[in-house]
């Protein structure tokens with residue numbers, strides 16, 4: 001276990017604050033809560049022995065709430081993440097978890113077969129079969145695949161050379177979801193950045209390894225994130241900032257890969273981390289320096305905005321709120337809910353689907369009936385959309401409208 | 407002043423109260439905090455002064471005598487008026503929960519060990535158990551909750567009440583088996599409280615208790631009577647049992663504290679304030695006599711957060727507001743503010759773990775506007791304020807004064823901040 005996580009363990013005073021805030025323990029007796037499976041059980045985990053003293057660990061969704069609320073700075077979620085990965089690796093990772101971990105392979109396949117894939121995820125019988133055979137819940141949110149990838153668009157863009165050139169350059173790390181599923185978000189992010197007069201560089205990029213990490217495929221996760229870091233680090237060393245629309249993937253590069261995958265000393269990751277920004281965090285930074293375009297047209301909507309747990313784990317608060325304040329006539333409701341339940345791939349799994357839905361229920365109740373909802377994280381958007389039927393977009397989409405870029 | 411940036415460090419009772427009070431005056435403070443504060447662990451009562459060291463009945467009189475003996479106590483700067491003002495802010499913020507008490511007299515509340523504990527204010531559910539002459543209490547123990555020893559409470563309470571000067575307080579007890587998770591030997595109080603939001607489980611609990619409600623003035627339950635539906639749960643139980651019902655606080659996690667904590671944070675968000683969790687303040691940037699920014703350690707990097715004024719409400723030892731290094735050195739964690747009361751290298755441990763330790767009263771010294779002071783008595787920075795347990799000179803656990811200090815200092819800090827900020831804006 002990485003040293004910074006290990007050291008934090010001894011600071012636990014058993015105050016129970018994390019127990020009372022864990023959204024999973026609140027809805028199921030199957031999970032005893034962060035303190036038990038984290039700092040407590042960790043003392044009995046022993047690398048030389050097989051297995052975990054507490055299999056219920058598998059029910060931790062990895063939402064990170066426990067780490068956030070702990071007043072003593074114990075990295076509870078990180079302890080859990082690492083122990084869970086080791087447990088899975090020891091027990092053997094089920095085929096289903098391997099499948100949903102391979103976002104690049106899965107993404108390529110679904111884009112290549114997009115009409116068929118998009119039809120398939122809507123067919124009850126096929127979804128039922130998928131639940132029975134691989135254990136992906138029949139009602140779990142599945143994104144629609146794009147017809148062509150974002151990279152194809154980037155390739156064409158480079159050919160036509162129709163792009164902003166400037167001395168203010170940033171790198172866009174789009175991640176897998178924006179490449180295969182939410183390509184429109186990726187294009188609009190580029191448009192919003194270019195609207196600020198910024199030149200956007202979009203290098204080739206691997207998967208950050210997070211889905212593999214959370215499903216126990218540690219070696220694969222390490223290899224993948226190192227390849228990604230090697231692709232992006234040269235820009236960081238040049239002094240360029242890297243922005244991302246994927247909250248969980250950017251957190252991998254900021255912190256998690258080093259902490260959880262024990263890559264503390266990886267020089268590429270170290271160079272990258274201080275230059276990684278969540279897109280809204282970056283835009284707020286520009287605003288504070290007086291460099292953000294604030295000429296905006298009204299967006300007369302009332303939108304519930306859910307800052308996802310993966311964003312909160314950045315420890316940056318909720319920067320989108322600052323941006324929304326700049327948009328005339330936009331009314332934003334804060335549902336004030338910890339987690340939507342899906343927590344990456346957790347809520348897709350047949351045995352966890354009901355738990356994920358129960359966790360998200362208070363959020364869904366507040367989103368229900370809205371014209372539009374907003375959330376920074378892709379899997380959360382799919383979850384909210386599938387649970388409520390309400391179209392759910394990234395904050396960038398609201399800015400895009402406000403700038404009149406449509 | 408809506409464009410001004412006010413940062414409150416710490417999300418305990420002091421930080422949250424300061425923030426909602428600032429929010430009530432048109433500012434939109436950002437609370438940055440490493441984690442939640444002590445409220446979810448506290449009994450949910452508002453202690454102003456419980457022991458001086460003798461039990462305090464009339465608070466103003468008790469306070470005057472106490473301050474004569476303890477001139478360096480934070481109340482000497484805060485004053486009871488400020489504490490009353492802080493209580494009003496709290497009352498407004500947690501409105502669905504009624505806070506009982508007039509601040510003139512302490513009430514005595516039964517504890518789950520049968521103690522008679524003085525406190526100035528309490529949520530209505532707890533205050534309903536206030537002891538008085540001739541009170542007949544039925545303690546309900548829940549087998550699923552390990553920390554509800556009803557028989558012990560019933561045996562001890564008459565003795566404790568008599569020692570506190572009350573006559574003829576009597577108590578009986580029963581143990582009930584109702585549980586949302588019958589297979590679990592030890593159900594967390596928070597799980598129990600959430601489960602009792604469900605009318606079906608509540609009806610089962612009431613049915614188990616009802617036959618025993620004879621010749622009692624109050625039925626005392628562990629403090630688990632509902633979370634989201636707390637008010638309804640209380641009302642249902644009262645009408646179902648045909649008798650007054652109260653909650654009795656026990657060890658953490660404390661449901662009454664969690665309810666207040668959640669309501670305060672909701673209120674702050676409703677007022678347009680923000681909470682940034684997970685970020686530790688590790689420095690203040692100064693220009694001359696003013697602080698211009700807070701340095702925040704976010705885990706992956708340290709960033710500078712611009713600030714026009716800062717409230718430090720980081721608590722004491724328990725919350726990391728003050729840190730003790732392995733060489734015995736004491737440091738204020740955010741800005742290395744000067745600390746008073748350091749017993750120095752002679753610092754020793756007592757015979758027993760529960761003995762007083764001189765280090766517990768260590769903290770920053772403040773003026774009447776809650777500005778932290780230098781050892782020579784000058785103000786450390788013009789736009790920095792302290793609130794809560796970080797202020798030295800008190801031993802909250804002994805004196806039962808913690809929440810009163812939090813509320814009073816939060817009220818003063820917020821009001822001084824608003825006044826002084828307005829003055830600087832005018833000057834500019």
Ligand SMILES: Cc1cc2nc3c(=O)[nH]c(=O)nc-3n(C[C@H](O)[C@H](O)[C@H](O)COP(=O)(O)OP(=O)(O)OC[C@H]3O[C@@H](n4cnc5c(N)ncnc54)[C@H](O)[C@@H]3O)c2cc1C
Pocket residue numbers: 070071415416417418419420421438439440441442443444445447448449453658685686687688719720721722724725726727739740793794795796802803805806807808809812
């Ligand atoms: C278990 C327990 C029970 C208690 N019971 C009683 C009681 O019954 N009666 C009584 O009078 N007193 C009691 N106390 C004393 C208690 O300390 C005070 O009454 C009160 O809780 C102090 O509140 P506060 O807001 O000042 O600080 P806290 O509630 O301690 O909050 C401090 C906050 O600051 C944050 N923080 C600390 N350092 C940093 C940093 N560097 N950067 C960012 N954030 C930081 C913490 O995460 C936390 O949110 C109890 C304390 C504990 C721990």
Ligand code: SF4
Pocket residue numbers: 011012013014015016017018019034035039069070071072073074076
């Ligand atoms: S991990 Fe933190 S919040 Fe949880 S019990 Fe330990 S100290 Fe408390």
Ligand code: SF4
Pocket residue numbers: 021022023024025033034059060061062063064065066067076077080
């Ligand atoms: S990461 Fe989330 S689900 Fe897991 S223990 Fe922590 S709070 Fe609970």
